[in-house]
Amino acid sequence: MSETSTDTAIPLHLSNAVLDRFEGDDIVCLVDGxxxxxxxxxxxxxxxxxxxxxxxxxxxxxTEKIEEPTAALAxxxxxxxxxxxTGQTADGDVLDAIxxxxxxxxPSVVVDLSxxxxxxxxxxFEIASTILTHGVDYLGADFVFESPAVNDVLExxxxxxxxxxxxxxKTAVSVSIARTMDEGGYDPTIVCMSxxxxxDPVVVDTSERAIDADALIELAEQGxxxxxxxxxxxxxxxxxxxxxxxCGGGMAGNPVASNVVAGAEQAAELAxxxxxxxxxxxxxxxxxxxxxxxxxxxxxxxxxxLQYFGQYRVQTSDLAVVTMCEEPLASDEKVRRIEEGIxxxxxxxxYLLTTFRPExxxxxxxxxxxxxxxxxxxxxxxxxxxxxxxxGCDVVGLSTNLSNRxxxxxxxxxxxxxxxxxxxxxxxxxIDVAGRYAKEHGLEIVFMHNEATPIRGxxxxxxxxxxxxxxxxxxxxxxxx
Numbered sequence: 126m127s128e129t130s131t132d133t134a135i136p137l138h139l140s141n142a143v144l145d146r147f148e149g150d151d152i153v154c155l156v157d158g159x160x161x162x163x164x165x166x167x168x169x170x171x172x173x174x175x176x177x178x179x180x181x182x183x184x185x186x187x188t189e190k191i192e193e194p195t196a197a198l199a200x201x202x203x204x205x206x207x208x209x210x211t212g213q214t215a216d217g218d219v220l221d222a223i224x225x226x227x228x229x230x231x232p233s234v235v236v237d238l239s240x241x242x243x244x245x246x247x248x249x250f251e252i253a254s255t256i257l258t259h260g261v262d263y264l265g266a267d268f269v270f271e272s273p274a275v276n277d278v279l280e281x282x283x284x285x286x287x288x289x290x291x292x293x294x295k296t297a298v299s300v301s302i303a304r305t306m307d308e309g310g311y312d313p314t315i316v317c318m319s320x321x322x323x324x325d326p327v328v329v330d331t332s333e334r335a336i337d338a339d340a341l342i343e344l345a346e347q348g349x350x351x352x353x354x355x356x357x358x359x360x361x362x363x364x365x366x367x368x369x370x371x372c373g374g375g376m377a378g379n380p381v382a383s384n385v386v387a388g389a390e391q392a393a394e395l396a397x398x399x400x401x402x403x404x405x406x407x408x409x410x411x412x413x414x415x416x417x418x419x420x421x422x423x424x425x426x427x428x429x430x431l432q433y434f435g436q437y438r439v440q441t442s443d444l445a446v447v448t449m450c451e452e453p454l455a456s457d458e459k460v461r462r463i464e465e466g467i468x469x470x471x472x473x474x475x476y477l478l479t480t481f482r483p484e485x486x487x488x489x490x491x492x493x494x495x496x497x498x499x500x501x502x503x504x505x506x507x508x509x510x511x512x513x514x515x516x517g518c519d520v521v522g523l524s525t526n527l528s529n530r531x532x533x534x535x536x537x538x539x540x541x542x543x544x545x546x547x548x549x550x551x552x553x554x555x556i557d558v559a560g561r562y563a564k565e566h567g568l569e570i571v572f573m574h575n576e577a578t579p580i581r582g583x584x585x586x587x588x589x590x591x592x593x594x595x596x597x598x599x600x601x602x603x604x605x606x
Contacts, residue, residue, distance in 0.1 A: 137171040140266045143236065147176035153232040154179055154207075155223070155252070157243040158187030168238055169207075181230040183222050184211045187243045220255045227259045237265040247432065254437035257377055273378045275413035276386045279393050282311075282598050283400040283414035287378065287442070289435045291406040292499060293422030294448040294481055296354045296552075297575040298587070299403045302418070303362035305591045312398025315358045315366040316412075318385045318405045321350035322370030326388035328395065329359040329366045336360045338560055338570035345557040357551035358403070361486065361574050367392050374408035377434050385410050399595065407438075415598045417442040418591075423455035423463055423478075424501070431466040439467050443597075444590050445476040450580055453503045477582035477590055481575040482511045485548055489571060490517030495537070495544035496573070497559045499527045499552045512548070528553040537562045548573050 152172070156165050169179050210226045212219035227235070235256050237249070244252070253270045256263040263270040286302065288295040299315065306313040329336065336359060345351035355368030369388035373381030385402075389412045392400050402410035419442035421430050429435050439445060445467050450460045460478060467476055481500070489512075500508060502525045509520045522540025526532035533554050541547070547563035548571050549555045563570050577587050584590035 137167055139171055139175060142264060142267055142269055143172065144175065146264070147172070147234075150177055150233045151180045151230060152177045152234045152236050153181040153183060153223075153226045153230055155183050155185055155235065155237045155239050155244075157185045157239040159240060159243055160187075160238070165238060172236065177236075179207050180232060181208045181210060181226040183219070183226050184209065185219050185239050185243050186212070220251065223252065223255055224259070227256065227261055232261060234262045234264050237263070250433045251436065253377075254434060254440060257434075257437050258440045270377055271375075271379065273375075273409055274411035276389070276411055277413045278386060278389050279400050279402075279412060279414065281393065281396055281398065281400060282595070282602060283402060283412075283416075284594065284598065285402040285404065285410055285412070285414040285417045286420065287404040287409045287417060287438055288407055288420040288422075289430055289438055290422055290425050293420055293425065294575060294577070295404065295406075295420045296357055297481065298420055298446055298448065298577050299401065300358060300362045300574060301577055301587055302591050303358065303364050303401060305588045306399055306401070306595060307362070307364050309592055309595065310398075311595050312396070313362075313364050313401050314392050314396040314399070315355070315362065315364060315401045315403055316369060316385065316388045316392045316410065317353075317355035317358050317366060317403045318369045318371045318380070318383060318388070318408070318410055319354040320371065320405060321353045322355060322368050322384075323349070323353075324370065324384075326384055326391050327355070327368040328391060329355065329368065331359055331363050338556075338564075338572070341551075341556045342560050342564060345561070351556040351560075352551050352553060354403070354405070360551065360572065365395065371405055371408060374406060377437060378404075378407060378409035380405075380408050380411065383411065386412060399598075407434075409438075415601065416444075416594055418444045418446060418594070421445060421447045421463065421467070423447050423450045423460055427459065427462060427466070430463060431470065436470055439470045439474065442471070442474060444584075444594055445471075445474055446577065446587065446590075447476065447478045448481060448577060450478045451480045451504075451507075454501065475583050475590055475593070477577075477584050477587060478580040479577040479587070480580065482515070482578050483508055483548075484574040484576045485512070485516055485518075486572045486574060489546055489548060492518050492546045493521045493544050494518045494546040494548045494571075495522040495524075495541045495568070496520055497524050497527050497533065497536075497547065497549040497555060498573070499550060500525055500575075518546075518548075527555055527559070530554045530558050533558050534562070541566065541568065544568060546571055550575070 359366035371383035524536035
């Protein structure tokens, strides 16, 4: 059986992920020693015939078909005169090599031509986090990870607050951050995105429009999501807030659709100081900000925090706030591993380990209260003890089913008989189910905030970390004298 000469070889067919993608774009390619060099060369030629300019090659390892990578790849001719990068240096590894290639070649895309066993699934997520951190897309045979959008619409100082998942207390911490900034004279305006946000961005300013339980119940009766995060922010933080909506979320944090950019543009027009861009779950606001705070839930699986795109979120943040750092949600050993992990991923990041403690919005001392929360049932007793010992109330019933309407109704029927106050978070069914129930049964409604209480970290408290971040942001924006 005769072999086809390489001089007359049929042109390689490119996968749909890379076909017709490039229009004179500079790209960096990841290659390995498991591929015979002429195969790699032919693929590079096919990419360049398809509009790419290969300016860099990063060798990821492998010796099956390459003994000395620099010599083997030096014969590869590309129109960009590709520079060769390897991790086989005294002070670097493969990720360092990828970073060097990105910084020196400034590609729009990194294209992965490697394969198992040189790169595993875990390796590829680590590579992806490194690439996306530099705002570059990562492309393979059947995947595309796009660097999350960062629309530049804010002229003043700004901070984004993102999370590594849902139900980790991001809105609660955002409220605390906004309060600290307001008290410190940084004049914050929040732009909040959520799955239940309004069809058009809505500005809520509590100095012009009162928000209380009756107003929220009225919104619910009009068919609106009256427990949306932007209403919680506006009511509890008492600062101007712009409510936005989003749908879907990619692994790296892009929403599929949102009106957040329009909301940020409105905030830019009315803000006197900082704009806080608040994310939703693990989805990030598609707006560029000066600095970033990442919220991490200690109860999350460790790999969701330190691997996959949890790593990316940590790497691109300036301050990490870890919540729920207590038994039975997270063991001391797990908290220690999170602490070591985030500082290993991002050695310069400031961080704070915290627990949540309930903070009623009004004095409830001497009152009989029924508590409605989204907190895990495992810490119900902790919440009850904190309310009774620190706020002097008598907890006669507690439901952790604020996110389950049917179960919440049952809990209210069974547990509110001796209560005169409904103490509830502004979450999920807190207004349309719990609030309506309280109003119908003559219970006073008091809203509850969850305050992040520090355990330890590189900063002493959330207040200290936020003020430091604000001051650094302002200093970086000042023109050099």
